[in-house]
Amino acid sequence: MSMSTSVNTSMSVLIVDDEPGMRSFLSKAMLKKFAFVETASTIAEAELLRSQGHFDVLIVDIRLPDRSGIEWHEALDDTDRQSDIIFMTGYADMDVAIKALRAGASDFIMKPFHLEQMMTAVDRCIEKRLLKRENFMLKRELSHGxxxxxxxxxxxxxxxxxxxxxxxxxxxxxxxxxxxxxxxxxxxxxxxxxxxxxxxxxxxxxxxxxxxxxxxxxxxxxxxxxxxxxxxxxxxxxxxxxxxxxxxxxxxxxxxxxxxxxxxxxxxxxxxxxxxxxxxxxxxxxxxxxxxxxxxxxxxxxxxxxxxxxxxxxxxxxPLRARPEDVVELTHHFTVQISKDLGIKPVLWSHEDLQVLKQHEWPGNIRELKNMIERCILLGKPPAEYWKKSATTETIENSGYPLDWTLKAVEKEHVTKVVDAHEGNKSAAARDLGVSRKTLDRKYKDWLGHTSDEQEEG
Structure with missing residues (x-):
């Protein structure tokens, strides 16, 4: 493994050793890797420093004046694994090494050691920390979609x-x-x-x-x-x-x-x-x-x-109203994207549908357009038909829904509006609707089945 030579500006290390010479030697070496380096001679001093700030890597001698590094439970029992630990010892005891690794150590190094050996162990810890951060951000990216x-x-x-x-x-x-x-x-x-x-x-x-x-x-x-x-x-x-x-x-x-x-x-x-x-x-x-x-x-x-x-x-x-010529391109993009997410064939909108979309003011801009396309696909209603309101329909609407709609259509429309209000967060929408997330997913699956059947029949 090749060692990285650049300083990581967001990483920190704490060196715990009762020998001043070893603390000084490692401190100078670690400044090539870490933006922040601290040292301590006892577990008590180290724990005080840990209470004042975060450390990504702990380099700890096993034999210390107040207690053994393997007994540093505050660091070893950290369930969030905020720090990777490298143990050092001058005593060749394999049982101690095994105990250290079982206690949660990332590595175990015998004294005396070559600096390259320590740096290789440190590099492994840095890579592990960076990978953990990347995985965390990847999960955030996937959740945002x-x-x-x-x-x-x-x-x-x-x-x-x-x-x-x-x-x-x-x-x-x-x-x-x-x-x-x-x-x-x-x-x-x-x-x-x-x-x-x-x-x-x-x-x-x-x-x-x-x-x-x-x-x-x-x-x-x-x-x-x-x-x-x-x-x-x-x-x-x-x-x-x-x-x-x-x-x-x-x-x-x-x-x-x-x-x-x-x-x-x-x-x-x-x-x-x-x-x-x-x-x-x-x-x-x-x-x-x-x-x-x-x-x-x-x-x-x-x-x-x-x-x-x-x-x-x-x-x-x-705003979208200032660039109406982009509405058609955006509509095609969202139609393909949403249809793929729902597992159905992309809908082909008519010229009338596209004209209706271009003429809308879109106070909610692109987000409103995307939500509108999703509702139309879910309800099986083209935009022109969705917005078409005859004088008769306008006079008989009940709380925003025409009286000739079926109960399922009203339910579907209301649920999608609540989900839209939560910007696609179905868990939050389920809480507002007073149902479980599982129930909401089941309804979407049921609606999707009916939508697919209707398209195949058409």
Whole structure:
């Protein structure tokens, strides 16, 4: 295995050895790998340091003055496995080595050792930590189910694409502005994809996280820093190391967090909640808002200095009504995508359907268009028919539904609207509907079966 030579700006190591010479020797060596290196001579000192900040790797001598490294249960019994542990010993005892590995050690090294041997063990730990972060972000990516393809060929959207290509290779902060549903996250993903940055893309909805938990979510926390913080935890800025963090709905961020974010942007370092230590970061920040931040600044709801710091590069996404020529292309894209997700053949919309879609104002923009296409496919109603309301129908509607609809059609329409309101989160929709997620999935499967049958008959 080839050893990496670059310093990982988001990783930290704690060396625990009662020999000053060994602590000094390893500390100098580890500065080539880690941005933050600490040392301790006893388990008590080490545990105090651990309570003040997070460490990715622990290099621990087994024989220490106060107790054996193998008896350091606080670190070994950490169920979240916040640290990888490398044990060292000058006593050739195979039973001790086996006991150390069983206790949860990542590696076991005999003293005296060659530095290359230690560095190889450290590299394995770093790779394991990075893989864990990548897996975490991959799960987030899959749960979001987002692509990074911007659909449309209108002059308005082509201009946005050109700006993205121009600013993506830089490391500058970018502020994306646009109405809800215009595709701000899509633009942020495209910025990341074209940036050349090797780390992950980490999306964060600032308005969806409780204000009191936002600092912990972004910067992490140490054990005992607040009620319920039983173990230390890395923040999303850590997981975004080498990549891009996307702060959506930045206008919803509380004032105290705005101050903290400004400090992060200026110092390129984060401080976990409850810690006195700062951790250097290599993360590009992209922010987005559907509010006019200038007005928020004037009203005193957003820090003026943070606004200027965020607004280094600005991308304004036009609403869908300003680019009606893209509606047909988007409709075809969503029809194929949704049909594939539902496991049915793509629907072919008529010219009348497409004209109806082009003429709509789309106050909810692209998100509204996508939800509309999904409802039409699920209900088996083309857009033109879905929106067609005769004078008779308008006079007999009951709570928004025509009286000639079947109970199943009303149920299907209501359920899809609730799911839409939760932006596709069926678990949240099921709670609002008073049913289990399993029941909701069963209904979708039943509707899908009927939709497929109807299409085959047609």
């Amino acid at each position: 987002q692509s990074s393809t911007i659909i449309g060929s209108s002059d308005a959207i082509n201009e946005v694409k050109q700006v993205i290509e121009r600013v993506a290779p830089t490391n500058a902060v970018v502020l994306i502005e646009g109405e809800s549903g215009t595709g701000k996250e899509l633009v942020a993903r495209q910025l990341h994809q074209l940036s050349g940055r090797t780390g992950p893309f980490v999306p964060v909805n600032c308005g969806a996280i409780a204000p009191e938990l936002l600092a912990s979510e972004l910067f992490g926390h140490i054990a005992g820093s607040f009620t319920g913080a039983k173990t230390s935890r890395e923040g999303l800025f850590n997981f975004a190391s080498g990549g891009t963090i996307f702060l959506d709905e930045i206008g919803e961020m509380p004032m105290n967090m705005q101050t903290a974010l400004l400090r992060v942007l200026e110092q390129r370092a984060i401080r976990p909640v409850g810690s006195e230590k700062e951790v250097n970061i290599d993360v590009r920040v992209v922010a987005a808002t559907n509010r006019l931040l200038v007005e928020e600044v004037e009203s005193g709801h957003f820090r003026r200095d943070l606004y200027y710091r965020l607004n280094v590069l600005n991308i304004l996404i036009p």
